[in-house]
Amino acid sequence: IVTSGGLCPGINDVIRAIVMEAQHRYGVHTILGIRYGLEGFIPSYDHEVVELTPESVSAIHEFGGTILGSSRGPQSAVEIVDSLERMNISILFLIGGDGTMRAALKIHEEIKQRGLKISVIGIPKTIDNDIPFITRSFGFDTAVEKATEAIRSAHTEALGACNGIGMVKLMGRQAGFIAAQAAMALKDVNFVLVPEVKIDLEGPRGLLAALEHRLQRRRHAVIVVAEGAGQDLVPSQGTDASGNPVLGDISALLIKEIKRHFKERNIPLTLKFIDPSYIIRSVPANSNDRVYCGFLGMNAVHAAMAGKTGMVVSKMHEVYVHIPLHLVTEGKKRLDPRSNHWQAVLESTGQPVSM
Numbered sequence: 001i002v003t004s005g006g007l008c009p010g011i012n013d014v015i016r017a018i019v020m021e022a023q024h025r026y027g028v029h030t031i032l033g034i035r036y037g038l039e040g041f042i043p044s045y046d047h048e049v050v051e052l053t054p055e056s057v058s059a060i061h062e063f064g065g066t067i068l069g070s071s072r073g074p075q076s077a078v079e080i081v082d083s084l085e086r087m088n089i090s091i092l093f094l095i096g097g098d099g100t101m102r103a104a105l106k107i108h109e110e111i112k113q114r115g116l117k118i119s120v121i122g123i124p125k126t127i128d129n130d131i132p133f134i135t136r137s138f139g140f141d142t143a144v145e146k147a148t149e150a151i152r153s154a155h156t157e158a159l160g161a162c163n164g165i166g167m168v169k170l171m172g173r174q175a176g177f178i179a180a181q182a183a184m185a186l187k188d189v190n191f192v193l194v195p196e197v198k199i200d201l202e203g204p205r206g207l208l209a210a211l212e213h214r215l216q217r218r219r220h221a222v223i224v225v226a227e228g229a230g231q232d233l234v235p236s237q238g239t240d241a242s243g244n245p246v247l248g249d250i251s252a253l254l255i256k257e258i259k260r261h262f263k264e265r266n267i268p269l270t271l272k273f274i275d276p277s278y279i280i281r282s283v284p285a286n287s288n289d290r291v292y293c294g295f296l297g298m299n300a301v302h303a304a305m306a307g308k309t310g311m312v313v314s315k316m317h318e319v320y321v322h323i324p325l326h327l328v329t330e331g332k333k334r335l336d337p338r339s340n341h342w343q344a345v346l347e348s349t350g351q352p353v354s355m
Helices: 011-025 037-041 077-086 098-114 140-159 177-186 207-218 250-264 277-282 287-305 340-349
Strands: 032-034 049-051 091-096 119-124 164-170 191-193 220-226 270-274 311-316 319-324
Touching: 011 091, 011 287, 032 037, 037 077, 077 098, 091 098, 091 287, 098 119, 119 287, 140 164, 140 177, 140 220, 140 270, 140 277, 140 287, 164 177, 164 250, 164 277, 177 191, 177 220, 177 340, 191 207, 191 340, 207 220, 207 250, 220 250, 250 270, 287 311, 287 319
Parallel strands: 091 119, 119 311, 164 220, 164 270, 191 220
Antiparallel strands: 032 049, 311 319
């Protein structure tokens, strides 16, 4: 079992479910945990391999994060498969996001090319809920629940001062699902900014004018901004070890421009900024996600023991399904601005269709 990429509520639950199912249902004698992501397969990193037993994982679901550790960045599929052969591993479970699933596909292809009998099973992990063909990724429900706590605090702060503004930054590099869902869950949000919808700051239909109008009417406002929103407004920051764009700080820009706009008009305001990102992704899973993670782990083991490979396990229309790796690595799932979902966000917030 290996976990890669950023943290997400429920990873330990999936690890626990795999170990329990493999040993108790199928009598698998040895289950290994690879430390610190795919780096753990590369001898030069010298990471230890740990044996996972029902006793060692029995209580890990009570904690956030991953007991195996994680890492980012590409590793050699050739070296990884060399390690799989050397350790006599017959099933590889990879828990991770789109980058991990691309790595899983390369590992699967290398295994196939060598003619080896090693099963590769992916369990999709993305707190942003942005993997194609995955209706809901585990941890998303917990992330939305924790995000609403931050939004509630921002709303309280905004109500506490005349012309009070509460701004909450939420996770969502290329997809605004957390921001949209949390805004609809709490009903206290007036503006939701997501990567899929262009932000216009200036002009009669811009965000600043809309915010000014909101304060004139109600004397308070709550703004939720996904971290990947408005990237065309901030300088490019290059890419990280996994090849993902390093995001510019859209929140800092918004705070600066909002303060400038109202200062120029001699309108006093109080702005409170909350960034709960790392709190949200590092907490234990809630009850709904915990149950979901258990089923994902169990069904991943069932698939592997049935001889399946080169696939991920997911849930569609209340049925657990097997999806080929090449399908979930073809792009990103994004929020459709023309969808009923986004229309519901606009109706909940009352914000203009375009800003």
